[in-house]
Amino acid sequence: MQSYTEENYLKIIYHLSIISNPVQTNAIAERTQTKAASVTDMLKKLSDKELVDYVKYQGVSLTEKGKLMAINIVRKHRLWEVFLVEKLNFKWDEVHEVAEELEHINSTLLTERLDEFLEFPKVDPHGDPIPDQYGNFADLSFIKLSKLKVNDKGTITGVSEHSSPFLKHLEKLGLTLGKKIEVSEIIDFDGSVELLIEDKKINISREVALHILISK
Amino acid sequence: MQSYTEENYLKIIYHLSIISNPVQTNAIAERTQTKAASVTDMLKKLSDKELVDYVKYQGVSLTEKGKLMAINIVRKHRLWEVFLVEKLNFKWDEVHEVAEELEHINSTLLTERLDEFLEFPKVDPHGDPIPDQYGNFADLSFIKLSKLKVNDKGTITGVSEHSSPFLKHLEKLGLTLGKKIEVSEIIDFDGSVELLIEDKKINISREVALHILISK
DNA sequence: AATATTTTTTAGATTTGTCTAAATTTAAAA
DNA sequence: TTTTAAATTTAGACAAATCTAAAAAATATT
Numbered sequence: 001m002q003s004y005t006e007e008n009y010l011k012i013i014y015h016l017s018i019i020s021n022p023v024q025t026n027a028i029a030e031r032t033q034t035k036a037a038s039v040t041d042m043l044k045k046l047s048d049k050e051l052v053d054y055v056k057y058q059g060v061s062l063t064e065k066g067k068l069m070a071i072n073i074v075r076k077h078r079l080w081e082v083f084l085v086e087k088l089n090f091k092w093d094e095v096h097e098v099a100e101e102l103e104h105i106n107s108t109l110l111t112e113r114l115d116e117f118l119e120f121p122k123v124d125p126h127g128d129p130i131p132d133q134y135g136n137f138a139d140l141s142f143i144k145l146s147k148l149k150v151n152d153k154g155t156i157t158g159v160s161e162h163s164s165p166f167l168k169h170l171e172k173l174g175l176t177l178g179k180k181i182e183v184s185e186i187i188d189f190d191g192s193v194e195l196l197i198e199d200k201k202i203n204i205s206r207e208v209a210l211h212i213l214i215s216k
Numbered sequence: 217m218q219s220y221t222e223e224n225y226l227k228i229i230y231h232l233s234i235i236s237n238p239v240q241t242n243a244i245a246e247r248t249q250t251k252a253a254s255v256t257d258m259l260k261k262l263s264d265k266e267l268v269d270y271v272k273y274q275g276v277s278l279t280e281k282g283k284l285m286a287i288n289i290v291r292k293h294r295l296w297e298v299f300l301v302e303k304l305n306f307k308w309d310e311v312h313e314v315a316e317e318l319e320h321i322n323s324t325l326l327t328e329r330l331d332e333f334l335e336f337p338k339v340d341p342h343g344d345p346i347p348d349q350y351g352n353f354a355d356l357s358f359i360k361l362s363k364l365k366v367n368d369k370g371t372i373t374g375v376s377e378h379s380s381p382f383l384k385h386l387e388k389l390g391l392t393l394g395k396k397i398e399v400s401e402i403i404d405f406d407g408s409v410e411l412l413i414e415d416k417k418i419n420i421s422r423e424v425a426l427h428i429l430i431s432k
Numbered sequence: 433a434a435t436a437t438t439t440t441t442t443a444g445a446t447t448t449g450t451c452t453a454a455a456t457t458t459a460a461a462a
Numbered sequence: 463t464t465t466t467a468a469a470t471t472t473a474g475a476c477a478a479a480t481c482t483a484a485a486a487a488a489t490a491t492t
Binding site: 003005034035037038041042045056057058 | 448449450451452453456457458
């Protein structure tokens with residue numbers, strides 16, 4: 001059984017290792033809000049437990065065992081996010097901190113029943129995929145437009161919001177099914193997105209980007 | 217903000233002080249699965265924070281502040297139990313350990329939304345009352361038969377299960393509204409209850425006792 | 433009331449996760 | 463390639479929550 005703190009390290013290493021592997025000590029220190037010296041101590045501990053492969057001065061990566069644990073925490077985090085948004089009417093920006101706590105509740109029965117109660121969701125409210133209990137991610141045929149990065153291209157293949165004001169708005173902007181788009185800029189301030197569509201530049205709010213589904 | 221451990225001490229002192237006030241060090245040690253010396257240390261700490269009134273060698277009781285915190289934890293514990301049973305189909309004996317963890321999630325928004333989602337339940341699956349967000353317990357006019365102790369008397373005033381097999385079963389046993397009953401024995405083995413009703417002895421399972429409401 | 437027993441507290445040590453400051457290793461720059 | 467800078471690790475310390483063993487206080491017994 002891992003401690004709350006160890007679980008957090010595993011989760012953070014998992015997220016960071018998607019960007020660069022192995023993961024550096026300082027990167028972890030920044031995320032955990034601790035000092036590099038503390039991270040070094042913890043890496044030794046996780047290494048002793050064979051949850052990470054750690055080479056002094058080089059960096060750290062998850063072992064299979066560690067990776068499975070990390071994915072399980074991610075799974076719980078995202079399932080709870082779905083619960084908070086769909087059942088308790090949380091807004092998408094209100095869920096993170098609470099899910100950070102809920103993800104550490106360890107009960108297989110709870111996790112699986114929750115999954116069932118939520119009708120086996122494949123993505124969380126931010127569009128991130130939810131792994132199954134064996135750690136496998138469904139390969140999604142589409143992702144939310146809000147998940148794209150600058151210069152990413154794709155085709156509009158669906159929406160996740162079906163109200164008529166929203167659909168009318170899309171039509172007015174020319175954002176209809178099958179159209180090819182490219183992200184030209186993401187505005188940090190409000191998360192709004194600048195798109196290239198048929199050589200025209202248009203701007204959409206983050207709210208809109210969240211509900212447009214893109215296939216690559 | 218209190219630590220997980222401090223919260224557990226407060227909760228345990230709250231429960232124990234219902235039986236005897238002030239609470240003794242050894243009683244706490246037994247419940248927390250620690251040693252008396254550790255309890256003494258923690259009582260000093262809680263006393264410094266003005267969460268308990270602690271007199272050396274005499275015992276400890278909760279201050280108003282400490283009591284409110286304890287009740288809030290009890291509130292969360294019982295709400296989560298309702299959630300697990302009603303929404304995730306946990307059995308009444310499967311909920312405790314998980315609720316012990318969930319009760320420490322601190323988010324007022326979460327607690328209040330959960331309460332709303334569950335339609336403001338007044339009792340948990342064991343029949344224990346759920347305090348409101350201000351720490352007030354509704355004074356229930358009835359309690360579950362399963363909450364009675366040997367020699368307790370009362371009148372049947374309702375049921376919490378309305379399926380026809382259940383109601384037919386009650387009728388066959390003569391357990392109808394308005395009847396006076398007395399608990400003559402509780403069988404530890406399966407939690408079944410022996411009742412005196414109109415000078416006859418009858419036996420009912422714990423399952424049945426859970427769904428009969430009694431007023432005194 | 434004196435003695436024995438139980439309960440509680442103190443003193444000092446341990447573990448976990450953290451820190452600062454100094455030393456070491458690696459990477460970058462002159 | 464030597465020097466400088468950045469990243470990382472070691473060493474020693476600290477706070478939280480626990481422990482054991484011994485001392486002190488309260489309670490029970492003769």
